[in-house]
Amino acid sequence: MAERITGHTELIGLMAYPIRHSSSPAMHNEAFATLGLEYAYLAFEVDNDTLEDAVKGLRALKMVGSNVSMPNKTVVGQYLDELSPAAQMCGAVNTIVNDHGKLIGHITDGVGYMQSLKDNNIDVIGKKMTIAGAGGAAKAIEVQAALDGVKEISIFNIKDKFWPAAEKTVETIRSNTDCIVNLYDLDDKEKLREELADSYLFAQATGVGMKPLEGLSVVPDKSFFRPELIVTDTIYSPRETALLKMAKEAGCKTMNGLGMMLFQGDAAFYLWTGQHMPIEHMKEVLDIKYE
Numbered sequence: 001m002a003e004r005i006t007g008h009t010e011l012i013g014l015m016a017y018p019i020r021h022s023s024s025p026a027m028h029n030e031a032f033a034t035l036g037l038e039y040a041y042l043a044f045e046v047d048n049d050t051l052e053d054a055v056k057g058l059r060a061l062k063m064v065g066s067n068v069s070m071p072n073k074t075v076v077g078q079y080l081d082e083l084s085p086a087a088q089m090c091g092a093v094n095t096i097v098n099d100h101g102k103l104i105g106h107i108t109d110g111v112g113y114m115q116s117l118k119d120n121n122i123d124v125i126g127k128k129m130t131i132a133g134a135g136g137a138a139k140a141i142e143v144q145a146a147l148d149g150v151k152e153i154s155i156f157n158i159k160d161k162f163w164p165a166a167e168k169t170v171e172t173i174r175s176n177t178d179c180i181v182n183l184y185d186l187d188d189k190e191k192l193r194e195e196l197a198d199s200y201l202f203a204q205a206t207g208v209g210m211k212p213l214e215g216l217s218v219v220p221d222k223s224f225f226r227p228e229l230i231v232t233d234t235i236y237s238p239r240e241t242a243l244l245k246m247a248k249e250a251g252c253k254t255m256n257g258l259g260m261m262l263f264q265g266d267a268a269f270y271l272w273t274g275q276h277m278p279i280e281h282m283k284e285v286l287d288i289k290y291e
Contacts, residue, residue: 004032004033004038004040005040006038008038009038009039009040010038010039010040010063010064011039011040011042011061011063011064012028012039012040012041012042012063012064012065012066012067012272013041013042013043013044013058013063013065013066013067014041014042014043014044014066014067014068014069015044015046015051015054015066015067015068015069015072015076016043016045016046016067016068016069016070016071016072017045017046017047017070017071017072018045019043019044019045019069020043020045022043022069023261023286024041024043024067024265025041025042025043027261027262027265027282027285027286028041028265028269029041030282030285031269031277031278031281031282034278034281035275035277035278037273037275039064039272039273046072047071047072048071048072048075051072051075051076051079052079055076055079055080055096055103056079058096058098058103059098059101059103062098062101063098064097064098064272064273065095065096065097065098065268065271065272066095066096067094067095067096067268068093068094068095068096069094070136073092073093073094073136074091074092076093076096076105077091077092077093077105079103080093080096080103080104080105081102081103081104082102082103082104082105083104083105083106084104084105084106084107086106086107086110086111086140086143086144086147087105087106087107089143089147089172089173089176090107090110090139090140090143091139091165092107092136092139092140093105093106093107094106094107094108094109094140094264094268095107095108095267095268095271097271097272106267106268106271107140108264108265108267108268108271109136109137109140109141109144109260109264110140110141110142110143110144110145110147111144111263111264111267112259112260112261112262112263112264112265112266112267113137113140113141113144113145113203113232113234113260113263113264114141114144114145114148115263115266115267116255116259116260116262116263117201117232117255119259119263119279119290120255120259120290122201122230122253122255124145124150124200124201124230125148125149125150126149126150126151127150127151127152127200127201128150128151128152128153128154128198128199128200128201129145129150129152129153129154129199129200129201129202129203130153130154130155130156130192130195130196130199130201130202130203131153131154131155131156131202131203131204131205132156132157132186132202132203132204132205132206132208132218132219133155133156133157133203133204133205133206133234134155134157134162134163134165134166134169134183135162135165136205137205137234137260138155138157138203138205138206138234139165139166139169141203141205141234142155142169142173142181143169143172143173145179146173146176146177146179146181147176147177149179150179151179151180152179152180152181153173153179153180153181153182154181154182154184154195154199155169155170155181155182155183155184156183156184156185156186156188156191156192156195156218157183157185157186157206158185158186158187159185159187166183167183170182170183186218189220189224192219192224193224196224196225196229197226199229200229200230201229201230201231201232202219202225202229202230202231202232202247203232203233203234204218204219204231204232204233204234204235204241204243205234206218207235208243209233209235209238209241209242209243210235210237210238210241214238214241214242215242216242217241217242217243217246218243219243219246221246222246222247222249222250225246225247225250225251225252226250226251226252227250227251227252228252229247229250229252230252230253230254230255231243231244231247231252231253231254231255232254232255232256232257233254233255233256233257234257234260235256235257236256236257236258236260236261239256239258240254240256241256244256253291254291255290255291258286258287258288259288259290261286262277262279262282262283262286262288265277266279266282
């Protein structure tokens with residue numbers, strides 16, 4: 001890193017709290033180094049209380065941009081000059097681009113998920129998918145899937161604080177796309193079984209399966225799956241959740257969240273640099289292998 005830092009090096013950040021566990025700095029800096037680009041990516045512990053000042057600092061320091069993660073994704077938009085269409089629909093931002101002083105907010109989570117499917121030769125366009133989750137990444141996936149041309153989306157979520165937001169997401173998708181979208185209670189397991197029966201893909205996009213809920217699954221048992229169903233999980237630690245293990249036992253093609261992490265990062269990388277990450281090299285670095 002010391003050899004790469006010069007007076008011309010430009011700064012990109014990651015604003016979140018907590019953030020010291022993130023693998024994003026290693027991923028982006030490896031990509032910069034491999035491509036010989038004069039950028040450095042650093043993580044900054046920023047929460048809602050310090051977010052406005054951090055965004056002002058980004059502008060004042062003429063930073064190239066920043067990623068934004070929890071708890072700031074749904075808050076940062078008010079401090080920016082413009083939002084992309086997907087960010088407007090999601091009500092969330094995970095990437096800021098500084099375009100000559102104009103701060104533009106984007107959301108790349110959904111793009112990353114859809115690109116990871118394509119990279120694994122999974123084509124959900126024109127087909128039906130069922131998804132568990134309504135907050136954060138789940139909402140971004142739902143919006144992007146609808147924008148990309150998924151024919152039908154069945155959303156399942158528990159009736160928690162995200163339920164009203166899920167209802168709003170359904171209204172937004174119906175108003176802006178031709179996608180058929182419906183919302184169901186995740187506690188209604190027979191309805192879940194029914195929707196999975198004619199789905200091409202099931203996406204698990206909740207925190208169930210990672211700490212502190214490691215070992216748990218939103219799907220009760222493998223009888224809900226059939227071999228033709230593709231099952232994905234946005235979680236990548238652990239690499240194989242209880243859900244994916246169950247799906248694999250049922251004969252399903254499965255995929256964890258590492259590909260989504262790579263491609264959402266690549267989408268942001270492209271917005272900042274105009275170049276894509278060295279994808280095949282990054283797959284080796286991240287040890288991404290498809291079945």
